[in-house]
Amino acid sequence: MASADLRKELECYVCLNMYTDPVTLKCGHNFCRDCIGRVLDTQERSGGYSCPECREEFQDRPALHRNITLRNIVENFLSTHPDQEESGVFCTYCIHTPVPAVISCLMCKAFLCVNHLTIHSKSPEHVLCVPTTSLENRKCSVQHSHLQAGGPNIGAVQQTSGVSGVTDILLDVRTAGHLLHISDDRKTASWSSSHQHRPKTPEKFQGPQVMSSQRFSSGRHYWEVDVGGAEYWRVGMCYPSIDRRGNQSRIGYNQKSWSLERWGLWGNQFSVIHDSNEIRLPGGVSSRRVRIDLDYEAGRISFYDLCDPIRHLHTFHTTFTEPLHAGVWVGGGCIKICGGNQK
Known part of the structure; x- marks a missing residue:
């Protein structure tokens, strides 16, 4: 367990891999030199610089200071903790001779x-x-x-290379609005009429919304959510720099998020939204469960209705400029993250 915790501390915020040639910003956060270089190049075109992890802003392009101590720790860890062996999952159709499934x-x-x-x-x-x-x-x-x-x-x-499997999404309580109750296993978000009295922090949303603690900046990932217990809901993905207050903080209603939502007087309307541009879904969502699929390099976020057979609802196409978090908004009732390590 200690080894797993240390490995997590040695992961770059941008690429989610072990540090390669780690460097440090003035705010104290570390990144792979190439990773933070690409982020700063992107920010340069937008006219400002900030740390992708804590969002501290810099007037000029920040200098990158080589972190030799951290590099030595990573090298020592990799030499004493070789990669884990295969998961032991085999092809369904190779009956006579077990062949690892890919x-x-x-x-x-x-x-x-x-x-x-x-x-x-x-x-x-x-x-x-x-x-x-x-x-x-x-x-x-x-x-x-x-x-x-x-x-x-x-x-x-x-x-394709960089593909990741079903993702064990955990909700980040620090970002949850005061009217949103998060279960102990961090899998269920419930709307509450009573104030949750959490500490006020810059990460916290004003409305009944919450982000995942996981962030994704490469590869393919998908996560599923049971929306059957909610009256009104939005699910999707957002940048960590999304606003936390005001109507512009709602997932889908800004340039930094993409969502699928259920709304309407009787909860019988469904739409996909990005930057407040709404696309109605005439067929709606017929099942209790939906899937959100991310292909970071291809710039795709796709939504699926997990009916039988699975139905593709919509795909957004863009070029991502920040890591992405899963995002959830609940306007009555509750929604539940499915899969991952959940029993």
Whole structure:
């Protein structure tokens, strides 16, 4: 456990990997030299500089001071803690000889080795494949019969580098508004009529909104949420620099966030929103659960209705300039993060 905690402390805020050639800003936060260099290059074009972790602003481009002590700690840690072995998840269809799986189809939950992956077709609309380490071992009988018979290809896309699996989202209580109750396991956000009396901090939202403690600045990730217990809700992703007060702080209602929401007099309207630009979804969301899929390098945030079969709702396309957090807004009732380490 101590080893895992130390590894987390040695991760760069931007790339989420172990520090490479770590440097320090004036505020005291550390980053890989290349990572913070790219961030500062992006900020230079926008006319201002700030630390991506604490958001302290700098009048001029900050100098990068090499952190030799931190570099030595990282090198020592890597020499004494080699990478973990494979997860032990094997291809569903390699029955006679176990072959490590490299990916799992989100449509049928089958685990696939490199060879069986080629049977799947590439889907330009859905992102249906993720790594295998955190998914249940389930498979679709329809797909199994097609594979055995060499039949038609069924929806999946080929694995790319940097793909990450189902993400164990935890809500950051420090960012939760005073009318939002966060469960002890940090998986459920409930609207409350009583004030939660948390300390006032710059991170805290004024409204019933909360961000995840996890941040994502590379790779593919997805997370799922049970929205069936909420009257009105918004789920999506946002930059850490999103405003925390006023209407412009609502997820989807600014340039720094993207959301799927349920609204309307009877809660029967559904929309996707970015920068207050609303796109109505005539078909709505028919199930209790939705999925948010992030492909950081490709600049995509996609929303899915987890009905049977899974239905793609909308994909936003952009170029991300900051790490992203999951975001949740609750206007009555509660919503619950699904998957990850939850029992």
